[in-house]
Amino acid sequence: MLDNTAERGTATQAAADERIAADAALLSEQLRVLRDRVFPPASQKTLRTFSSGEAARLIGVSDGYLRQLSIAGDGPQPETGPGGRRYYSLADINALRHHLAEQARAKGHLAKARSYVKWRDPAREHLQVIAVTNFKGGSGKTTTSAHLAQYLALAGYRVLAVDLDPQASLSALFGYQPELDLSGNDTLYGAIRYDAERRPLSQIIRKTYFDGLDLVPGNLELHEFEHTTPRMLAERQAGTGADEFFFARIQAALATVAGDYDVVVIDCPPQLGFLTLSALCAATSVIVTVHPQMLDVASMSQFLFMTADLLSVVRAAGGTLNFDFLRYLVTRYEPNDGPQTQIVGFLRSQFGERVLTAPMVKSTAISDAGLTKQTLYEVGRDSFTRSTYDRAMEALTAVNAEIEGLILEAWGRGEGGNA
Numbered sequence: 001m002l003d004n005t006a007e008r009g010t011a012t013q014a015a016a017d018e019r020i021a022a023d024a025a026l027l028s029e030q031l032r033v034l035r036d037r038v039f040p041p042a043s044q045k046t047l048r049t050f051s052s053g054e055a056a057r058l059i060g061v062s063d064g065y066l067r068q069l070s071i072a073g074d075g076p077q078p079e080t081g082p083g084g085r086r087y088y089s090l091a092d093i094n095a096l097r098h099h100l101a102e103q104a105r106a107k108g109h110l111a112k113a114r115s116y117v118k119w120r121d122p123a124r125e126h127l128q129v130i131a132v133t134n135f136k137g138g139s140g141k142t143t144t145s146a147h148l149a150q151y152l153a154l155a156g157y158r159v160l161a162v163d164l165d166p167q168a169s170l171s172a173l174f175g176y177q178p179e180l181d182l183s184g185n186d187t188l189y190g191a192i193r194y195d196a197e198r199r200p201l202s203q204i205i206r207k208t209y210f211d212g213l214d215l216v217p218g219n220l221e222l223h224e225f226e227h228t229t230p231r232m233l234a235e236r237q238a239g240t241g242a243d244e245f246f247f248a249r250i251q252a253a254l255a256t257v258a259g260d261y262d263v264v265v266i267d268c269p270p271q272l273g274f275l276t277l278s279a280l281c282a283a284t285s286v287i288v289t290v291h292p293q294m295l296d297v298a299s300m301s302q303f304l305f306m307t308a309d310l311l312s313v314v315r316a317a318g319g320t321l322n323f324d325f326l327r328y329l330v331t332r333y334e335p336n337d338g339p340q341t342q343i344v345g346f347l348r349s350q351f352g353e354r355v356l357t358a359p360m361v362k363s364t365a366i367s368d369a370g371l372t373k374q375t376l377y378e379v380g381r382d383s384f385t386r387s388t389y390d391r392a393m394e395a396l397t398a399v400n401a402e403i404e405g406l407i408l409e410a411w412g413r414g415e416g417g418n419a
Helices: 002-038 052-059 063-072 090-106 110-116 141-154 169-173 220-237 246-255 274-282 294-316 338-354 364-370 386-410
Strands: 086-088 128-133 159-163 213-216 263-267 285-290 325-330
Touching (some): 052 086, 052 090, 086 090, 128 141, 141 169, 141 213, 141 263, 141 285, 141 386, 159 169, 220 246, 285 294, 285 386, 325 338
Parallel strands (some): 128 263, 128 285, 159 213, 159 263
16 A cells, blocks of 8 residues: 555656656747747847937937937937938947047046046956845846846946846846756856856957947756755865855855956845855945835845854955945835835834935836846836836936946946936
8 A cells, every 4th residue: 555655656657757847848849939029030029229318318428419420420320211310229329328428538528538438447446246135036126127227228338237047037137048048057156166167258248239238147056056066165264166156156256256346146045055155255235125015024034144153254365345335125116105115214223324215116017028038127108108208217217327327426437317
């Protein structure tokens, strides 16, 4: 009788494995079909062009001035549509930024040149590495990371987005389907692993359809770091392991490409493992996303206790943990929800200015854009009710401009930005 039960259990387990594998294959194929339909003909995402008014706002000039440049043939020229309307790609916008900066420098207007091209001065301004993290899923972490990275790219910074979550949601937003588009050793794990298969990070980084925004994609192989690190720690204790501590590996990998970027945005996994700890040790700044529900706030309390305990061990082992800023970002906020408003007030009373002034407001516009694996910065205003789009864009811009201001302050430039 016992043997028969064991046999039935084995058969059931095998059948369950096969069923789950079949479901995974079916879902993957349907996602591929969806991508082919949404992003024809190459099944790859592209960024829309921007109207002259949008381009002027991004650059920080008037639409009239941009028109004059176009008429005079001064600088990069836009695409012209019906009725003589001008449309600019992000590459066109960035080329215009550099053109205007060169003109300003030639006239001795260095501050004006810096307002067009915001790249950091490597001699005075360090690479800004922002870890976006939370212990609990569903807090808007990936949405925050994607919109922040894209906002900074639209503002003219050189940005590297790093998907450190094995679920690869950030990679999906940038058009990658891990099981189809990645083979092996294509994630950050390839640059931080302990064996001879370790690769330079520069070989893993991929260009995106956002000019000035590159991506280190993620997939399930990131889990390997969680499995191999304990073994390496044991070997190190025995005197046979790698010389470099696990918590320094992401920092060391990013240092090899620091000259190519101004800001790195890391989307951390929703658990406190070796990957998250290593990301926090590499970070110069941290954004903790908080959904204003009491259970989420209670979960965050445990996350902070655990993080503090583990980071204290890292610091005792020689890790450097000096953040330029640590901020809590309220996400998926509904202003008309009384209990949420009370919780936000509670958070502000406890943490003061460490809670970002602007919350990330819950919006159907962001959710609807996500149906086609897009962000609000990728879709046009005509895709939504204007009031819905404008409210969501205003909230997004307020959050990201506040974070940009903190970056500039860390660099000694003061506050603000004009994206």
